Amino acid sequence: MTLVFRGYDRKALDREYNNREKVPAAQVWLARYARESERARRELTARLDVAYGSHPGETLDVFLPAGHGPKPVHVFIHGGYWHRLDKVDFSFVARAFLPAGVAVVVINYALVPTVDLDELVRQCRASIAWVYRNATSFDGDPDRITISGHSAGGHLVAMLMATDWAAFGGLPPDLVKAGCGISGLYDLDPIRLCYLNDVLGLTPATARRNSPVELRPSTARPALIVVGSSEGPEYFRQSQDLVSAWRTHGAPCELMSMAGHDHFSIASLRASRKSGDTHLAAWVSSRILRRAAKRSEAAGIVELTDVIRANGLCETRFGHVRAWATSAFLRSAPHWRHR
Template sequence: MVSRRVILAAIVALLVIVGGLALTAGPMTLSVLDGLVGGGRGTARVRSGVPFGTHGQTLDVWRPSGGAREGLPVVIFWYGGGWVHGDRAAYAFAARAYAKAGFVVVLPDYRKVPSVRFPAFVQDGAEAVRWTRDHVRQFGGDPGRLGLVGHSAGAYTVAMLTLDQRWLRAEGVDLAIVRAAVGLCGPYDFYPFTAKRAIDAMQGAADPHMTQPIRFARADAPPMLLITAGDDTQVQPHNANNLTARLRALGAPVRHIDYPGLSHENVAMALSKPFRGKAPVLADSVAFLDANLKAR
């Protein structure tokens, strides 16, 4: 009789060969595939659906299932979806990836267009940082070793919270709490708005220039890693190229990595175990975070 494990392995192998299923069916399918091939081994979701903020937002908390019980570095991960789609449950694969690498991971939801416009999703991000500062110790995390990571629209939130000091200050959070930031295929310099999602998301901003992360580049910014995909047709590479150049000109610590041949979605997929061979997105981002989140 063929064992259940062999059957599962055959199914997973077929899905991985097909590959495009994870892309067309969305990140939830990717999380299922990741779980089937052991992406969650060595990790635990220790809280699910935790309320935070002032608008009914919720978050999950993941951590390594073994090893040190306290003092662990912390990552807050924001998913993408054009400010319109996405939910934390579908991005378990990303949380598990960073938890397996030794981080306590906070995975928050945020409000979406058309129910809200700028700056609501950035404000939700700031509230997630405040919650993490106040509560992450109970899960073994050290709020003094905090890094921000995001993909696409989530990378926009990362850049705004890292560079534009208005949002954390409004939540009473010390600006120095962010010690490192990683943006995966994020929009940082996209005004004038041409894409419908950007037009919708930024609609009504009194000064559209103030929606642009590059506007807030500063010499004392924490270290940033900006990752791009060579075949990204959704978020043009000039976003990261321009922000990298601006930060370097100011003397701020920044690194830019481009993965030729990858699409916008491929960069997120590469965080999952089935598709990690596409590019060392996880390894590169973890190395960057480890280097900058060392215990003081």
């Protein structure tokens, strides 16, 4: 037996990262994502397929809440191991935020192998730059941008939080106010060594420069890293290693393990008083608000109970973990005042 990574041979490493094989209900979950997303696009107010770059894959959908701005903006990045899926599969994310008056942007990017991973990451950075520069066109507040993503999208969230925005486009260094990576991939070396690289074509250098564990977060903005307890040891290690690495750089980074959830169920988690899932909002909010309060020199920070009440977090029927993990971040900026 030839070991290729941390005690895994190639076959064992392939098993660790083959989520569709590990989760028998994977196709059921993906079909549910698509069904709920089609319904969201049909029922919600949105601007669809807005170009943020010249490549055909550089498009995004903006979902608009009722009322007048400026409104917080939340950007969601889909997964699919960088070579599958599409923004249209994740429109359902918007439904959790709009009632709270939050504009939601769901981005697309060109998939590997039509582009390489370096270009894919650049496109995601360009999408955030577009949101910052164009937020006022949809009543969004460019100073209240938060991000989240699932799977490969979690990786891209971390890459964005490690971006030098001033160097990228003369943008504010703290452009991204907070981020949440769900079931993300932050060390790409095992990805390079498993079956996924047959499509991705990563070299050791490409894997290293696109591994968030090897990078410094650009600012000390909050990051929440979420992983399902049933995702397997490598996914947990990925999340744990990022949190450990970024904490050494002084980043307020937290790890949350969701009991009983796999790679697909975690992305569409239903609120349940029996399971205690509804407490996740309070758990996250309290921590982010404490940090915001420490950084704020003025009084009037929104109270935790106001955050929960404003977002309807304990009443939502389709409250997936993305909404819980990221809605709290909307209050993370020190200038958010009680109004």
